[in-house]
Amino acid sequence: MTRVLIAATRSQMEPVVRELYRQHLFHIEEFVEKDSKEYEGYRIGTPLPSANETSRELIRLRGITSSFGIREDEEFTGSRKMSAAHLKDVIERELPLLEGETEELLAKRADLDAQVKEYEQKIEALRSFQDVPFDLSLLGGFKMFSIYCGYITKPLSLDVPHEIFSSETKKGKFIVLVVHQKDRASAEQALLEAQFQAVAIPDESGVARDRIGFYEGQILAKKGEMEVVNRKLEEIKTRYRDLFLACHELLSADVEMAEAPLRFATTGQSFIVEGWVPTMQLEKLREGIHYATGGKVLVYVCEPGETPDIPPTEYRNPGFSKPTELLMDVYSRPQYTELDPTLIVSIVFPLFFGIILGDVGYGAVLLVLSLGLRRFLKGEGMQKLITILRNASIASIVFGILFSEGFGFSLPWEPILFSRHLNIGTHASGHGPDVIGLMIMAIWIGILHITFGRVLGMINHARQDHGLHRVKAVLANLGWIMLLWGILMTIWSMFSIPMMPNLTGMPPIAMGLNLAGIGGLVMIVLGVLFIAMDSPLEVVELPTILSHVLSYTRLVGIGLSSVAIAMVVNFIAIGLIIEPQLEDLTAVGIVLIVIGGIVLVLGHLLNTALGVLGGALQSLRLQYVEFFTKFYKGGGRKYNPFGMKKRFVEE
Amino acid sequence: MADAATTVAATEMTLEMVKASQMGMKALGAGIAVGLTGIATGIAEMAIGSAAVGATAENKDVFGLVLLLTVIPETIVIFGLVVGLLLLF
Numbered sequence: 001m002t003r004v005l006i007a008a009t010r011s012q013m014e015p016v017v018r019e020l021y022r023q024h025l026f027h028i029e030e031f032v033e034k035d036s037k038e039y040e041g042y043r044i045g046t047p048l049p050s051a052n053e054t055s056r057e058l059i060r061l062r063g064i065t066s067s068f069g070i071r072e073d074e075e076f077t078g079s080r081k082m083s084a085a086h087l088k089d090v091i092e093r094e095l096p097l098l099e100g101e102t103e104e105l106l107a108k109r110a111d112l113d114a115q116v117k118e119y120e121q122k123i124e125a126l127r128s129f130q131d132v133p134f135d136l137s138l139l140g141g142f143k144m145f146s147i148y149c150g151y152i153t154k155p156l157s158l159d160v161p162h163e164i165f166s167s168e169t170k171k172g173k174f175i176v177l178v179v180h181q182k183d184r185a186s187a188e189q190a191l192l193e194a195q196f197q198a199v200a201i202p203d204e205s206g207v208a209r210d211r212i213g214f215y216e217g218q219i220l221a222k223k224g225e226m227e228v229v230n231r232k233l234e235e236i237k238t239r240y241r242d243l244f245l246a247c248h249e250l251l252s253a254d255v256e257m258a259e260a261p262l263r264f265a266t267t268g269q270s271f272i273v274e275g276w277v278p279t280m281q282l283e284k285l286r287e288g289i290h291y292a293t294g295g296k297v298l299v300y301v302c303e304p305g306e307t308p309d310i311p312p313t314e315y316r317n318p319g320f321s322k323p324t325e326l327l328m329d330v331y332s333r334p335q336y337t338e339l340d341p342t343l344i345v346s347i348v349f350p351l352f353f354g355i356i357l358g359d360v361g362y363g364a365v366l367l368v369l370s371l372g373l374r375r376f377l378k379g380e381g382m383q384k385l386i387t388i389l390r391n392a393s394i395a396s397i398v399f400g401i402l403f404s405e406g407f408g409f410s411l412p413w414e415p416i417l418f419s420r421h422l423n424i425g426t427h428a429s430g431h432g433p434d435v436i437g438l439m440i441m442a443i444w445i446g447i448l449h450i451t452f453g454r455v456l457g458m459i460n461h462a463r464q465d466h467g468l469h470r471v472k473a474v475l476a477n478l479g480w481i482m483l484l485w486g487i488l489m490t491i492w493s494m495f496s497i498p499m500m501p502n503l504t505g506m507p508p509i510a511m512g513l514n515l516a517g518i519g520g521l522v523m524i525v526l527g528v529l530f531i532a533m534d535s536p537l538e539v540v541e542l543p544t545i546l547s548h549v550l551s552y553t554r555l556v557g558i559g560l561s562s563v564a565i566a567m568v569v570n571f572i573a574i575g576l577i578i579e580p581q582l583e584d585l586t587a588v589g590i591v592l593i594v595i596g597g598i599v600l601v602l603g604h605l606l607n608t609a610l611g612v613l614g615g616a617l618q619s620l621r622l623q624y625v626e627f628f629t630k631f632y633k634g635g636g637r638k639y640n641p642f643g644m645k646k647r648f649v650e651e
Numbered sequence: 652m653a654d655a656a657t658t659v660a661a662t663e664m665t666l667e668m669v670k671a672s673q674m675g676m677k678a679l680g681a682g683i684a685v686g687l688t689g690i691a692t693g694i695a696e697m698a699i700g701s702a703a704v705g706a707t708a709e710n711k712d713v714f715g716l717v718l719l720l721t722v723i724p725e726t727i728v729i730f731g732l733v734v735g736l737l738l739l740f
Contacts, residue, residue, distance in 0.1 A: 331716070432740055433740055435736050435737060435739075435740040439733070439736075550730065550733075551726055553729065554726070554729040557732040557733050558729065558732075560736060618722070618725070621719055621722055621723065625723065
């Protein structure tokens, strides 16, 4: 990355912004107003004059696309991109008409919707009166009589002259009660005792049942009208969808360009913009700006070290490890000066996954799954994740062949690496899993992985730090390596461990220790000294050397538990349910065989899910916790060049 | 070997019985190792898990990171599993 400073008069602002946007190379370093002397007189820029109108247009367009349910990340149905000039014309002439039409239709639909709601409410109010056989207008406007309508839950006993209509409903007994005005008090007392709940009398004329029918007819009519409006809207959507998408892209780009000066430093007559360009692309940027402005712009290239800011980071990895950048970003993007471990992770992660889930069957299922999902899952992140899963599943198949395993069954050859077959079920035979061998293999992997991490730590500190601190930091990392191998040497000199060097044969020299043991002790002491020299507090961390190495035994532990689940599923489904039925086939037996089959499939599905989750998380954890803590800091900024890749619009 | 068998028989225990009993003890030990470490992991993950859900609710981007933080105490149960495996085989 190279720091570049572009300065020109204000009149050149628009061509410069357009060119930078088109090139999609320049990472703008945002200008912040400061009080210091160097920045005196500089202010944050104001948006280009077109900003207001363009953003208003964009907001209107967004309103419409969202009412159609069109999302910005949707794909084009048409095959060709649209030209920018054509789109500008459309935005000016056709779009306002379309917008007007759509808004009108939407308003009409909202209006119809409101009317339907109103009718529905009226029907709701009339529902209580549906059994009342007389005109509802007769229930109001009397001076001599009081009328009560509502539900009672207890029997009503009234000793004043009255007339009553009642009908049984689900909510209770519905009554319409008419009493003389002078008997009101006693009527109300009686109603209270009957737990009367009043219902408002609807302002309607005619029999309730007829009115309900009338409103239902109205609702049907309005719904029909709405159908017509909806069809028209749908027509607009299918016809102009691509156009909306393209216009949206063009307008978003225009707004982004118009607002770019908000990140510039400006004075009355000039502006300055600072940012980063990949060094390889520097000439392209310079020439482009020169060409676009006729050489009226100063492009100043800063020397490295001239600015205190740390450059943004962009990955540079071979295509094979590109998807793994996703896993790096989950942790933290590397800093500009730091070693980028993406390549290492992209190799080691699938290997660890394979060791944990080494099974031809599960690997094949995951491989098919990842190839199948590639079509359906969109988005860059998802595609990367699927590629990572694909690589991991291939590793799983390879290790499945080495372990001779497929869905928990042993394949027709002897395990090439180590046996992970457990003695589960009636057919169990052989000598069981080689747990000791597997454990020692895992510990070896841990020792090598951690040592490698520490070596990378030495390189990182040598590259990044200066002076005395650099020497101390490099020595501290060396100290950790010496401590690890010193402990190993001492152990080897005392105990003979399979698959590890045997140093017990050497003649003892002092304190019962032989040459290797004493060498190991010296390394331990030196290692602790080196670590303490850098930071005495680090000495507290010494026990982690043991726990981190032992942590790699998870490669075996999780793997064996996955094998155990697979074998148990096989034993339950085949050994306990299916096989006994096959000896003497009956109708019930066939049902049981089907059930056995379901148990088998469900069990293996569950174990596949567990295996992916366990394999991926544990393998990733070994990278993040055990490996990265040795050398990696992260915290880099993302290189985010100004501009965007246009999908629908052709310049 | 024959001597050992006769002495064991004298105390009304056959060699097979002793072996089976030892095997049972080993299985018990393995079970206790996995069970207790599993409980310990559960307790440790309890606090991390609830904090992780809270953090994800505020900012979905941290999902990957907090998922990893949640599985960190799994080391405890894995050590238990390893001890169990070493006991059994």
